[in-house]
Amino acid sequence: MKLYFIRHGKTQANEQHLYCGSTDISLSENGVKELSEKNYNIPPECSFITSGMKRTNETLKILFGDVVYTVDERLKEIDFGVFEMKSYDQLKDDAEYQQWITGDNENNVPPDGESGNMVKARVLSAVEEVMAGQNDTVIVTHGGVIAVAMEHLFSSENKNRYQWQPKPGEGYILENNGYTVLK
Numbered sequence: 001m002k003l004y005f006i007r008h009g010k011t012q013a014n015e016q017h018l019y020c021g022s023t024d025i026s027l028s029e030n031g032v033k034e035l036s037e038k039n040y041n042i043p044p045e046c047s048f049i050t051s052g053m054k055r056t057n058e059t060l061k062i063l064f065g066d067v068v069y070t071v072d073e074r075l076k077e078i079d080f081g082v083f084e085m086k087s088y089d090q091l092k093d094d095a096e097y098q099q100w101i102t103g104d105n106e107n108n109v110p111p112d113g114e115s116g117n118m119v120k121a122r123v124l125s126a127v128e129e130v131m132a133g134q135n136d137t138v139i140v141t142h143g144g145v146i147a148v149a150m151e152h153l154f155s156s157e158n159k160n161r162y163q164w165q166p167k168p169g170e171g172y173i174l175e176n177n178g179y180t181v182l183k
Contacts, residue, residue: 002136003174004042004182005146008055009035009062010168013085021077021113021144023084026054027062035062035169040182047137049130051075051145059169060140074126077142081113116148116161123148146171154179 010031013020027035044067050056052071060069083091083100091097100108106116127149130137143165150164150172166172171182 001131001134001175002046003131004040004046004136004138004171005149005166005174006040006059006063006138006140006171006182007143007146007166007168008053008059008140011055014168016087018085018087019080019083019091020085021142022079024053024055027058031055031168032058032062035059038063038169042138043136045136047133047135048140049075049137050140051077051142053077053142056140056142060138063140064138072126074122075139075141075145078116078119078144079110079113081110083110083113119144120148120152124152127153143168150179 008031009027011020011025012028013023013025015028015030040063042064044064048060048064048067048069049072050060050069052073053076057069060067083097096111100110102108106120109115109118123145127139130139144161146166147161147164151159151161153174154164166181172179173182
């Protein structure tokens with residue numbers, strides 16, 4: 001089985017360097033343009049899954065047309081809580097923000113949000129289910145979700161989560177216990 005992870009295309013939040021996880025926004029004009037220039041040659045008989053958010057559904061449609069897909073909400077991006085749609089510059093002097101970003105990045109929970117470990121638990125349960133199947137599968141999801149899965153599946157490479165995060169519209173192909181980069 002082949003498993004394709006594809007990060008959604010660029011959004012205005014990406015372009016403005018905002019924390020955007022649970023906010024359901026569409027792709028930016030640049031994101032749509034960049035995606036429409038890609039051709040991954042992925043067979044249409046694959047199974048397709050998105051997180052159900054606008055940006056992932058729009059990415060799927062641009063890349064693959066009107067294919068049938070399922071939604072798995074466990075594949076949503078981290079919820080940044082009260083820090084959603086704000087930049088580092090807007091938050092850097094906020095005491096709650098400083099408390100969240102310092103120390104234990106896996107267990108710290110932003111106010112009204114979720115921790116890295118909370119995301120990891122839900123993402124890995126979804127990915128393990130998909131990997132137990134037989135069908136080649138395309139998952140159109142979020143950078144943090146892909147990074148969590150790749151860090152777990154290829155832990156021997158000793159990369160941190162941020163090193164695994166693909167650029168918008170890019171990702172990985174997993175096959176035969178290895179991977180290739182999808183650009």
